[in-house]
Amino acid sequence: MTALRRHRALTRVWASDPGWRGWCTTVSHTDLGRMFLTVAVFFFVTGGILAMLIRAQLASPRSAFVGPDVYNQLFTMHGVLMMFLFAIPLFEGLAIYLLPKMLGTRDLAFPRLTAYGFWCYVFGGAMMIFSLLAGIAPDSGWFMYPPLSSTLGAPGINSDFWLIGITFVEISAISAAVELTVTVLRYRAPGMTLSNMPIFAWYVLVTAVMILTGFPPLILGSVLLELERAFGMPFFQVAQGGDALLWQHLFWLFGHPEVYIIFLPAAGAISTILPVMARTRLMGYGWIVAASVSLGVLSFGLWVHHMFTTGIPHMGLAFFSAASTLVAVPTAVQIFAWIGTLWRGRPRLHLPMLWILAFFATFVIGGLTGVMVAVVPFDWQAHDTYFIVAHLHYVLVGGFVFPMLAALYYWMPHFIGRKPYFKLGTTAFWLIFTGFHGTFLLLHVAGLLGMRRRIDTFEAGQGWEVINIIASVMSFVMAIGFALVLIDVILNAVIAVRGSRNPWRAGTLDWAMPTPAAAYNFASLPHVTSREPLWDDPSLPAALARGEGYLGDPARQRRETLTVEPATGAPRYIVVFPANTAFPMGMAAITGLFFLGLLTKIYWLVPLAAAGVVACALRWAWTLGTRRPEGALPVGRGVSLPTASEVADPPGWWGSLFLLVADGTFYGSLLFGYAFLWTIAPNWPPPAYAEPGIWLAALAAAGAIFAPLGQRLNVPAGVGASVLGLLALGIAAAGVLRLAPDPTRHAYDATLWVLMGYGLLHLAVALLMTLFLAARRRAGFVSALAGGEARIVRLWVDYGTLVTVVSGLAAGLPGVLGSLSVGGAP
Amino acid sequence: MLAGSSLIFVFVMGLIALAWRRPPDTPPDTTPDGARDVGTGTAPHGVSDGLSDGAPNAGSGIARDAARRETPEGRFVIGLGLAFPLAVLAALLAYGLVVGERLMPRAGPDTVTVSAEGRQWDWRFGYADAPGIETRDVLHIPAATPVDVRITTVDVVHSFWVPRLAGKLDAVPGHTNVLRIEADAPGRYAGLGAEYNGPGYLGHDFTVIAHGPADWQAFLRGDITEGVAADTAKTDRRDAEVGTGTEAGGGSGAQTTAKAPSPTEANETATPEGARSSPSAAGAAPGNSAGTSPRGTTGDAAAVPAPAAPASAPGSAAATAPATGPQDSPRQGDRP
Structure with missing residues (x-):
């Protein structure tokens, strides 16, 4: 078979549908990555327009351009769009597009999940844009402190758009994080050990795990605040045992890791691009991996530095101040490793390198001002002034936007398959770079002169006028620069000539394919033994095109790729991917109805939509796998492997595992919130604690034994035992709810409802999965009979059992303690 | 702090600029560290280098240059990346903690207690020494006396900030935060x-x-x-501001005279002593503390949050401080 015939055969199997239908039905990571990037850029432009309106308003004192009500929406939505709808999705898009290509595989672990996440992002983002156009956008600041954002300060629908829209969008962040994690761990080219992964994959892994553990506190906070707003459950209302500080803790527990979730992918791009630009290898690969991992860990220990002015005890301040300064160390390790790489190599001053230099200049300043505000006495003055505004823009634009522009120009030949012809990029670089520093450098001074952030205008005569007019003018210079970049990309995509393969002479596998990339990525999968396979063997792309790697034979007429052992990279089993389908888009639309029902308070729609989502999910899982055992199949190079249906740890198990990591973090945050309210909030204890009796405890104990045990009995009766156990647990949980009949009475009662509701939800999921598995066994699916699916279900049953028991204990603990102390003190 | 930051910035930028240096005497292809030839001309797809945005077409020889220099990993990663920031940050952190410790309020016999209650959108102040008096948007304090401000809110989160007297402290629903302020001299100070x-x-x-x-x-x-609660002029002023969004200054009647100077005006008109509680001084730059007046550095910008317990009295806040005598107050200690 010639390379061309192989290409045609593989394309028939892998290609997306033609035309606009292809956008709706595609599950290809290449298409979806591009779509993610495009939509993220759209939101960047929208957020940028808002920024221009803000600078127009602040250009002169006493400006009457917009009033405070409009201005408050402008700065709130600028932050929301840039953080939630631009930065995170842009990372997701870049990782979705690049990761399989860099790892030498054909797609991400769960192609339909990619598409589902994308459509959730689009529909949720559309909600936010609608609120903006309708003039009812959130206006409480992007971090939405209650009570200002709750019913007291924001009785309108504005805050609901934030809480519901952003939660909807976060589905895409969580689903992308799950599949990126599984992809890095399992979907690599055979032979690629963890230590031979491209450095970008390490960064993606760390970032994805941080999303799994960083976003759940935010989602929890949004759920709680929406419950307060919609149903009066007083989590943040101090009179009824809530505490506004709980929101601040939950928000910044997300918000600080978020900064590193944004920075790390950019650092990954730099670590990839900079050595190529310097024509050498990355210095200190191991150190950089260690630095990124420790950044990920440390970033969870310093959220309180956003709350230095809220009255944190002195010891707490010292601890978090130390942690905040310490986090600069791994950043410094990376920066000096990059500089060392430049020293070792012979750098070229191409456009991506220019952007990396802009990153250095900008990010170092942002980092230094960051260390300043980590010093508590300084922060007490600088907090909530334009010093902070300038600092965060230096960090986020310098640490994310500039590296992403480097990435854009580095991978543009890959994205569009053209050889850049127009040279607008250099002009745009200078406009953006000078425009940025012209805008923000002097705003540091405005902050030190006492200019508070978020004021909608200011009085003349305070020394701020010159700074603000300069900032406004330069911000428009920057905006023109960004417009030029867009024009540059569009012109090149439309007009320029076809480019050559690997124009930068990079060593990673993403350049071992023709550009634009074929639908199947690699005609056959390489066997990788080093970090830069293209430098070892420059003829590798041709060999792969000739089918000399794995899975080069398209005879089975379906989308296949390989998975490997996580650490060693030894090939393990074949995964068969689903074909094109509009199903994910439909499911995202139904999910959107669920959120729309909540938003507009049309509550009859909510259970209907939820049932629709469940039905979709069941159908989604039902179509996986086959009823005909295949045994080991040849994959080329003399190796034979089974398919995922016939192994004990199918991709679904890994996906479930990491989804449960996020779910468990959500639950852990809930327990943290409960403990926080119990110990810190004023107006505790509540009027009465729930005191579950001995019968409820016994029922729950019986359920907790039988539900997991039944899963482990390999007899038909096991299913029955498990189902009965789950039902017993559910009845016990409902019984606890009856002890606190009014969730609006006190934060304790409200928390108890959320705890038990969480347990009941997971019991319902476990029950459905148990019955579903039994049905699939009866229908004769190989994967159900082989044990892989049983392990997935067991995971969820165990988790549901655990959280229900813990919830019951947590809800009942204060009551039991109370009755003990009453009983013990006659 | 600014000087140190600038030095570090210049140092890093200098290092990057030096990476472009071209040692003339290093022959190519001698480096043992194995930096590979990136793209030899033998590759079947090997085409000319570069994407036409500025680099000379260096052809297949470019990559060999990559191997020309051996740069020890340890010097950059361990020396500059690890040891250098650790040393700088440890010094800075220690300094910050020492300053923070000195800003702790000490219990003293002459401490005056006032209360500040934030609401949308004014401030009401009460006085422990005169329980019948409530003022709006004007806080009266004795000069040259430590004052504990008990900060609360009746609605949303606010933050109490008098830039020249102390840092910020938030007003959080249900909590009372105590901030120590002290004005050296009689006068008016802007608050926000x-x-x-x-x-x-x-x-x-x-x-x-x-x-x-x-x-x-x-x-x-x-x-x-001035500012006593019966005077309602401020209410009118606020309504006017909310209405137009531009009326930040003095409005009607008696309040015109009470209009605070803005923080900047305050800073500009401040005496040299006043400048030392400007943010940069409170930020405790090493150079600044040595250079300020002998009467004290940041001691008058005494600010401390109370433990987040709802009922923390000024006394209990002070009790969390190390047990030192009233004469140990930093300001007094610094005085000649």
């Missing part, structure tokens, strides 16, 4: 609400008036009535 709190945020400001001993006693007797 510094946490975004809705459409009236811009005008959420107040004035602190520090009195000499005689005036302070006069205020406590009720003889000075």
Whole structure:
């Protein structure tokens, strides 16, 4: 078979549908990555327009351009769009597009999940844009402190758009994080050990795990605040045992890791691009991996530095101040490793390198001002002034936007398959770079002169006028620069000539394919033994095109790729991917109805939509796998492997595992919130604690034994035992709810409802999965009979059992303690 | 702090610029560290280098240059990346903690307690020494005396900030935070609400008036009535501001005279002593502390959060401080 015939055969199997239908039905990571990037850029432009309106308003004192009500929406939505709808999705898009290509595989672990996440992002983002156009956008600041954002300060629908829209969008962040994690761990080219992964994959892994553990506190906070707003459950209302500080803790527990979730992918791009630009290898690969991992860990220990002015005890301040300064160390390790790489190599001053230099200049300043505000006495003055505004823009634009522009120009030949012809990029670089520093450098001074952030205008005569007019003018210079970049990309995509393969002479596998990339990525999968396979063997792309790697034979007429052992990279089993389908888009639309029902308070729609989502999910899982055992199949190079249906740890198990990591973090945050309210909030204890009796405890104990045990009995009766156990647990949980009949009475009662509701939800999921598995066994699916699916279900049953028991204990603990102390003190 | 930051910045940028240096005497292809030839001309797809945005077409020889220099990993990663920031940060952190410790309020016999209650969008102040008096948007304090401000809110989160007297401290529903302020000399000091709190945020400001001993006693007797609650002029002013969004300054009637100077004006008109509680001084730059007046550095910008317990009295806040005598107050300690 010639390379061309192989290409045609593989394309028939892998290609997306033609035309606009292809956008709706595609599950290809290449298409979806591009779509993610495009939509993220759209939101960047929208957020940028808002920024221009803000600078127009602040250009002169006493400006009457917009009033405070409009201005408050402008700065709130600028932050929301840039953080939630631009930065995170842009990372997701870049990782979705690049990761399989860099790892030498054909797609991400769960192609339909990619598409589902994308459509959730689009529909949720559309909600936010609608609120903006309708003039009812959130206006409480992007971090939405209650009570200002709750019913007291924001009785309108504005805050609901934030809480519901952003939660909807976060589905895409969580689903992308799950599949990126599984992809890095399992979907690599055979032979690629963890230590031979491209450095970008390490960064993606760390970032994805941080999303799994960083976003759940935010989602929890949004759920709680929406419950307060919609149903009066007083989590943040101090009179009824809530505490506004709980929101601040939950928000910044997300918000600080978020900064590193944004920075790390950019650092990954730099670590990839900079050595190529310097024509050498990355210095200190191991150190950089260690630095990124420790950044990920440390970033969870310093959220309180956003709350230095809220009255944190002195010891707490010292601890978090130390942690905040310490986090600069791994950043410094990376920066000096990059500089060392430049020293070792012979750098070229191409456009991506220019952007990396802009990153250095900008990010170092942002980092230094960051260390300043980590010093508590300084922060007490600088907090909530334009010093902070300038600092965060230096960090986020310098640490994310500039590296992403480097990435854009580095991978543009890959994205569009053209050889850049127009040279607008250099002009745009200078406009953006000078425009940025012209805008923000002097705003540091405005902050030190006492200019508070978020004021909608200011009085003349305070020394701020010159700074603000300069900032406004330069911000428009920057905006023109960004417009030029867009024009540059569009012109090149439309007009320029076809480019050559690997124009930068990079060593990673993403350049071992023709550009634009074929639908199947690699005609056959390489066997990788080093970090830069293209430098070892420059003829590798041709060999792969000739089918000399794995899975080069398209005879089975379906989308296949390989998975490997996580650490060693030894090939393990074949995964068969689903074909094109509009199903994910439909499911995202139904999910959107669920959120729309909540938003507009049309509550009859909510259970209907939820049932629709469940039905979709069941159908989604039902179509996986086959009823005909295949045994080991040849994959080329003399190796034979089974398919995922016939192994004990199918991709679904890994996906479930990491989804449960996020779910468990959500639950852990809930327990943290409960403990926080119990110990810190004023107006505790509540009027009465729930005191579950001995019968409820016994029922729950019986359920907790039988539900997991039944899963482990390999007899038909096991299913029955498990189902009965789950039902017993559910009845016990409902019984606890009856002890606190009014969730609006006190934060304790409200928390108890959320705890038990969480347990009941997971019991319902476990029950459905148990019955579903039994049905699939009866229908004769190989994967159900082989044990892989049983392990997935067991995971969820165990988790549901655990959280229900813990919830019951947590809800009942204060009551039991109370009755003990009453009983013990006659 | 600014000087140190600038030095580090220049150092890093210099290092990067030096990476472009071209040692003339290093022959290619001698480096043992194995930096590979990136793209030899033998590759079947090997085409000319570069994407036409500026680099000379260096052809297949470019990559060999990559191997020309051996740069020890340890010097950059361990020396500059690890040891250098650790040393700088440890020094900075220690300094910050020492300053923070000195800013702790100490219990003293002459401490005056006032209360500040934030709301949308004004401030109400009460006085422990004169329980009948409530002022709006004007806080009276005695000069040259430590004052504990008990900060609360009746609605949303606010933040109490008098830039020249102390840092910010938030007003959180259900909690009482205690901030220690002290004005060296009688005069007017601008105060601001510094946490975004809705459409009236811009005008959420107040004035602190520090009195000499005689005036302070006069205020406590009720003889000075500026800002006393019966005066409702501020309410009108606020409504005007919310309406137009531009009316930040003095509005009607009696309040015109009470309009606070903005923080900047305050800073500009401040005496040299006043400048030392500007943010940069409070940020405790090593150079600054040595250079300020001998009467003290940041001691007058005493600020401390109380433990987040709802009922923390000033006394209990001070009790969390190390047990030191009243004469140990940093300001007094620094005085010659």
